[in-house]
Amino acid sequence: MTGTQHDIPAGVVERLPVYLGALIQLRHEGRTTVSSARLGELTGVNPAQIRRDLTHFGSFGKRGVGYDIALLVDSIQRILGADHVHRLALVGAGNLGSAIAGYDGLRQHGFYVTAVFDNDPQKVGKRIGDVIVRHVDELPQVVADQNIRIAVLAVPPEAAQAAADLVCSAGVRIILNYTPALVHVPEGVTLHNTDPVLELLHTLYYLSRADGSERV
Amino acid sequence: MTGTQHDIPAGVVERLPVYLGALIQLRHEGRTTVSSARLGELTGVNPAQIRRDLTHFGSFGKRGVGYDIALLVDSIQRILGADHVHRLALVGAGNLGSAIAGYDGLRQHGFYVTAVFDNDPQKVGKRIGDVIVRHVDELPQVVADQNIRIAVLAVPPEAAQAAADLVCSAGVRIILNYTPALVHVPEGVTLHNTDPVLELLHTLYYLSRADGSERV
DNA sequence: TAGATTGTTAATCGATTAACAATC
DNA sequence: TAGATTGTTAATCGATTAACAATC
Numbered sequence: 001m002t003g004t005q006h007d008i009p010a011g012v013v014e015r016l017p018v019y020l021g022a023l024i025q026l027r028h029e030g031r032t033t034v035s036s037a038r039l040g041e042l043t044g045v046n047p048a049q050i051r052r053d054l055t056h057f058g059s060f061g062k063r064g065v066g067y068d069i070a071l072l073v074d075s076i077q078r079i080l081g082a083d084h085v086h087r088l089a090l091v092g093a094g095n096l097g098s099a100i101a102g103y104d105g106l107r108q109h110g111f112y113v114t115a116v117f118d119n120d121p122q123k124v125g126k127r128i129g130d131v132i133v134r135h136v137d138e139l140p141q142v143v144a145d146q147n148i149r150i151a152v153l154a155v156p157p158e159a160a161q162a163a164a165d166l167v168c169s170a171g172v173r174i175i176l177n178y179t180p181a182l183v184h185v186p187e188g189v190t191l192h193n194t195d196p197v198l199e200l201l202h203t204l205y206y207l208s209r210a211d212g213s214e215r216v
Numbered sequence: 217m218t219g220t221q222h223d224i225p226a227g228v229v230e231r232l233p234v235y236l237g238a239l240i241q242l243r244h245e246g247r248t249t250v251s252s253a254r255l256g257e258l259t260g261v262n263p264a265q266i267r268r269d270l271t272h273f274g275s276f277g278k279r280g281v282g283y284d285i286a287l288l289v290d291s292i293q294r295i296l297g298a299d300h301v302h303r304l305a306l307v308g309a310g311n312l313g314s315a316i317a318g319y320d321g322l323r324q325h326g327f328y329v330t331a332v333f334d335n336d337p338q339k340v341g342k343r344i345g346d347v348i349v350r351h352v353d354e355l356p357q358v359v360a361d362q363n364i365r366i367a368v369l370a371v372p373p374e375a376a377q378a379a380a381d382l383v384c385s386a387g388v389r390i391i392l393n394y395t396p397a398l399v400h401v402p403e404g405v406t407l408h409n410t411d412p413v414l415e416l417l418h419t420l421y422y423l424s425r426a427d428g429s430e431r432v
Numbered sequence: 433t434a435g436a437t438t439g440t441t442a443a444t445c446g447a448t449t450a451a452c453a454a455t456c
Numbered sequence: 457t458a459g460a461t462t463g464t465t466a467a468t469c470g471a472t473t474a475a476c477a478a479t480c
Contacts, residue, residue, distance in 0.1 A: 011447070017417035025398055035461065042398055047461095048449055055463060063462040064456040080417050081424030095318055099311035105373075105396045105413045149423060150416070157321075174419050176412070180321045182241055182258055192419045196392070196410065197321045200366070201233035201296050203390050203408045207365060208297030227471070251437065263437095264473055271439060279438040280480040 012053045018043050019050065020076045024108075027069050035066040077109075085110045087146050089172065091163045092154035093118040093126070093133045096178060100152055101129030111150075115142050119159075136166065143170040150174045157181040164191075228269045234259050235266065236292045240324075243285050251282040293325075301326045303362050305388065307379045308370035309334040309342070309349045312394060316368055317345030327366075331358050335375075352382065359386040366390045373397040380407075 022042040026034055040047035054060055054072075057079050061067045077083045088106070090097055090113050100106070101113045116128050117136040124135045134142065142148075151167040153160055153175060160181035167175060168189050177183055180195045238258040242250055256263035270276055270288075273295050277283045293299045304322070306313055306329050316322070317329045332344050333352040340351045350358065358364075367383040369376055369391060376397035383391060384405050393399055396411045 009447070013421045014418055016421070017414040020417065021396060021411065021414055022398055037461080046449065048451090049447085051461090051463065052448085059463070061462050062456055063454070064460045066461065079421070081420045082417050086420070095311055095315035099315050100412065102311055103412070105411065106416075109413050109417060111413065111416060150420075174416075174423050176416060176419070180237060182238055190419050190422050192415055194410065194412065194415055195237065195321065196316065196319070197325050197327065198233040198237055199408055199410055200322075200327060200390075200392060201236065201298050201325060202230055203392070203406050204297045204302070204366075205229045205232070205295070206406050207390050225471070253437080262473065264475090265471085267437090267439065268472085275439070277438050278480055279478070280436045282437065 008056055012056055015043075015045060015049075015053055016076050016080060018045070019053075020073065020080070020082075023069050023073045023076070027073060032069055033066045034069055034072075036061070039067075082109050085112060086150055087112055087114040087148045089114075089139070089143055089146075089148045089151045089167065090116045090128075090154060091118075091136065091139070091151060091167065092156075092159075093120075093123045093128050094154065097154040098128050100154055100178075101131070113152075114146055115139075115148065117142075136163075139166055140170040143167065143172060148172065150176070152176045152178065153183075154178045224272050228272055231259075231261060231265075231269055232292050232296060234261070235269075236289065236296070236298075239285050239289045239292070243289060248285055249282045250285055250288075252277075255283075298325050301328060302366055303328055303330040303364045305330075305355065305359055305362075305364045305367045305383065306332045306344075306370060307334075307352065307355070307367060307383065308372075308375075309336075309339045309344050310370065313370040314344050316370055316394075317347070329368075330362055331355075331364065333358075352379075355382055356386040359383065359388060364388065366392070368392045368394065369399075370394045 019039060022039055023034070036047040036050045039050055057075070060072050060075055074083070088111055090101055093116050097116065101116060106113065113129055114131060116131050116133045117139050118124060118133050119136045123133050126133050149172060151172040153163050155163050157179045160177065160179040161183045164175055164177070164183040164185055168185055172189065174190045175185060175192065177191060177193045180197060183191065185191045235255060238255055239250070252263040252266045255266055273291070276288050276291055290299070304327055306317055309332050313332065317332060322329065329345055330347060332347050332349045333355050334340060334349050335352045339349050342349050365388060367388040369379050371379050373395045376393065376395040377399045380391055380399040380401055384401055388405065390406045391401060391408065393407060393409045396413060399407065401407045
């Protein structure tokens with residue numbers, strides 16, 4: 001789904017944010033160092049794999065001691081490109097959009113929702129999070145002005161493709177699609193789908209196997 | 217993170233819901249058959265892999281023709297255990313909770329939010345989706361009465377572990393964690409974390425590589 | 433029949449893990 | 457020094473892909 005960049009395996013890149021989440025939690029608990037063994041417990045990843053993953057980017061630990069949490073947090077953030085601020089455009093000002101705009105975790109990682117759009121005149125002008133909802137017609141101009149690279153789609157599924165087309169032609173490079181619709185994006189745009197239902201279905205498989213799959 | 221059930225590779229189980237999503241969209245468009253090549257285009261999965269994935273569960277296609285969409289949808293739903301109704305307990309009646317409860321895609325796959333809980337007395341008694349918000353104290357009783365197996369956590373991160381403990385001891389078998397907190401669950405409970413920020417961070421990596429990673 | 437596409441094998445590729453020497 | 461834990465190699469394991477015979 002994403003063009004293979006350089007030679008870092010995709011699995012490694014997927015796990016880095018998981019490590020980061022655990023490290024931030026550890027730092028929050030006041031810890032200063034952590035071993036790969038402990039990090040493995042917290043994240044469910046094999047300790048050897050954690051060490052191997054990290055060596056793709058350098059050497060961050062001290063033998064006999066472990067990893068300095070602050071250092072590793074900084075390093076991973078730099079690797080991911082999360083060491084500076086990113087502005088997000090949010091398309092769709094419904095319940096989901098409101099939840100996303102109000103989500104503190106975004107700001108903690110340097111993601112700021114600086115523009116919200118909707119095509120419902122009822123919603124235009126209202127405040128969501130820290131910003132006023134604008135009409136979707138203004139999107140190209142605003143995205144260009146703010147040099148926004150990331151868009152989040154929280155619109156009804158029927159509107160997803162149109163919204164994707166719009167943000168793509170406005171110059172957005174990453175789309176987070178929160179609708180169940182399968183949208184197509186041009187080469188060079190990274191699309192990430194997060195349909196909660198797909199994840200539920202996936203997990204469901206294991207439940208059906210685990211017990212007698214009672215029919216309801 | 218999940219106990220290895222039988223001999224189906226985890227990757228296969230992860231992709232089935234993706235196929236299902238595409239198939240449902242195709243059915244919605246009025247199509248009746250699809251080739252692995254077309255399904256591969258839609259989902260970004262290699263056609264050979266789609267065919268190989270499906271053979272784990274049987275033989276669903278017709279050589280020279282392709283797959284009957286209706287049949288394949290039914291089959292995948294049955295494989296996943298999504299061919300009957302599942303009740304969900306939702307913990308947290310904020311914006312995110314409201315978005316989840318109001319999400320149509322859930323019902324389309326047989327997931328019904330039949331109980332919503334919050335510990336804020338302000339929210340108890342209000343309606344979300346089709347149900348009245350109850351105090352979290354009632355959770356054990358309600359989950360037991362309704363024989364609920366799946367819980368969705370949409371609470372503040374500080375409250376996540378307590379909420380997880382509560383639903384686990386009430387007998388829930390699958391937890392969908394929408395908070396950034398790393399929660400621990402007992403053996404036998406499947407935990408699925410979906411922190412939107414982690415996904416953003418992951419995607420961000422590729423953006424930083426793609427262009428000159430302008431500092432803002 | 434000719435064309436298309438599956439089901440399946442066999443080859444490749446990459447990821448995971450165990451093990452251990454290096455070293456804090 | 458002794459104990460701990462990393463960084464890294466080497467072995468294993470599994471997933472991906474190409475190719476093609478089977479067959480609709």
